[in-house]
Amino acid sequence: MKLNRNMEISLISSSPESTQEIGKRIGAKIQPGDVLLLMGDLGAGKTTITQGILWGLGGTEHARSPTFVLVNEYPARLTLYHMDLYRLNSIDEIEDLGLDDYLYGDDVCVVEWADKATGYFPVNHAIVRLEAIDSQTRRITISSESVDLDRLVMALESCADG
Ligand SMILES: Nc1ncnc2c1ncn2[C@@H]1O[C@H](COP(=O)(O)OP(=O)(O)O)[C@@H](O)[C@H]1O
Ligand SMILES: [Mg+2]
Numbered sequence: 001m002k003l004n005r006n007m008e009i010s011l012i013s014s015s016p017e018s019t020q021e022i023g024k025r026i027g028a029k030i031q032p033g034d035v036l037l038l039m040g041d042l043g044a045g046k047t048t049i050t051q052g053i054l055w056g057l058g059g060t061e062h063a064r065s066p067t068f069v070l071v072n073e074y075p076a077r078l079t080l081y082h083m084d085l086y087r088l089n090s091i092d093e094i095e096d097l098g099l100d101d102y103l104y105g106d107d108v109c110v111v112e113w114a115d116k117a118t119g120y121f122p123v124n125h126a127i128v129r130l131e132a133i134d135s136q137t138r139r140i141t142i143s144s145e146s147v148d149l150d151r152l153v154m155a156l157e158s159c160a161d162g
Contacts, residue, residue: 007153008143014136019045020052022140022156026128027056029155032078032106035122036152037114040130045138046112049128053110054080065112070097079107086113094120126152 013019026036026049036053038046047065054063059076066072066084074080081102088094094117102109103122114121124146131139144150 006143006145007150008141009153009156010139010141011156011159012133013045013138013140016045016048019048019130019138019140020055022159023049023052023054024056025052025155025159026142026152027053027058029151030057030078030108031151032108033104034149034152035103035109035125036111037118037121037125037127038110038112038130039115039127041132044130044132045140046128046130049130049140050082050110050112054082057108071099071102081107081109082112083109084112085116088113088116091117091120124148 011022013022038049040046047063051063054061054074054076057076057078057080059074059080061074063072063074063082066082067086070083072082074082083099085094111121126142126144126149129141133139142153142156144153
């Protein structure tokens with residue numbers, strides 16, 4: 001039996017720095033094995049929020065879009081595997097990449113364009129959806145698909161716009 005539950009918070013960000021700050025709060029609460037699926041159009045801010053997530057995890061590098069290499073690895077309190085499925089066209093192609101060791105491991109995965117293969121990921125994941133409202137404004141919605149990941153949603157409670 002799967003209980004149909006999910007906890008969700010929506011925030012407005014009015015600058016890239018504010019999006020990074022939201023990422024930092026999420027990163028600070030990340031635990032081993034967490035999988036975050038990032039969804040949103042090109043330029044929505046998926047890479048920008050990942051930069052903050054890495055800093056919140058204690059990393060110091062500036063995360064860049066892994067579009068051409070598919071997976072970037074960043075050292076931090078836990079290793080952050082930053083993936084981007086933009087260039088992939090089918091679930092088969094995604095399966096062929098052999099990402100399971102990362103996705104079911106004890107580190108952390110952040111996946112851009114995860115909407116290309118939602119069914120492929122571990123059931124326990126959090127979704128971060130980014131939507132451009134205008135050139136500087138983004139709506140960021142985080143939802144958890146498991147009780148364990150509610151802590152990532154609650155990390156943003158104090159900055160929710162209600
Ligand atoms: N509030 C905001 N949050 C995030 N990015 C923003 C915001 N306002 C403007 N931007 C700009 O939007 C772009 C987002 O790019 P990026 O994070 O690479 O998007 P994606 O990875 O989703 O394609 C950057 O150029 C960034 O400076
Ligand atoms: Mg990107």
